[in-house]
Every structure is written in C-alpha cells, then in structure tokens.
Amino acid sequence: MEVEAAKLIGAGIACVGMAGAGVGLGHIFGQYLSGALRNPAAADGQFGRLIFGFAVIEALGIFSLLIALLLLFAF
Numbered sequence: 001m002e003v004e005a006a007k008l009i010g011a012g013i014a015c016v017g018m019a020g021a022g023v024g025l026g027h028i029f030g031q032y033l034s035g036a037l038r039n040p041a042a043a044d045g046q047f048g049r050l051i052f053g054f055a056v057i058e059a060l061g062i063f064s065l066l067i068a069l070l071l072l073f074a075f
Contacts, residue, residue, distance in 0.1 A: 011071045017064025024057040 032050045036043035 007071055007075065011068040014064055014068035014071060017067075018061045021057050021061025021064070024060075025054065028053045028057065 028050065032043075032046065035046065
C-alpha cells in the first residue's frame with residue numbers, strides 16, 4: 001500500500017467520529033425535547049445540562065476533524 005493511500009484511509013476512519021457526534025447531538029436534543037414535553041416545569045432546570053452536553057459532543061466532533069486534517073496534511 002502506498003503512503004498516500006494509507007493517509008486517505010486513516011483520515012476517512014478518523015472522520016467516523018464526526019458521524020458519532022451527529023448521532024450524539026440528535027440523541028441529546030431528542031431526549032431533552034421528550035423530557036420537556038413530559039414535564040415542562042423541569043425543562044428550564046435541564047437547559048444548562050443540554051448546552052454542556054452539546055458543547056462536549058461538538059468538541060469531540062471537531063477533535064476528530066482535526067485529527068483527520070492532521071493525517072492528511074501534516075505527514
């Protein structure tokens with residue numbers, strides 16, 4: 001296998017983390033919406049946790065993008 005092909009395969013595998021971030025965001029917002037519809041009084045208390053979860057999952061997606069870009073252009 002050539003080095004260029006290995007770089008492209010590695011970058012593609014690293015991008016799987018971005019798909020996981022998308023699934024995680026959908027799950028978090030879906031569960032928040034479900035809980036807010038069941039108990040609207042508690043929705044305001046959980047909003048901070050929703051934003052924290054969003055930030056953590058988005059950071060993991062950006063981290064996987066960074067790793068993919070490093071694999072493509074740094075070596």
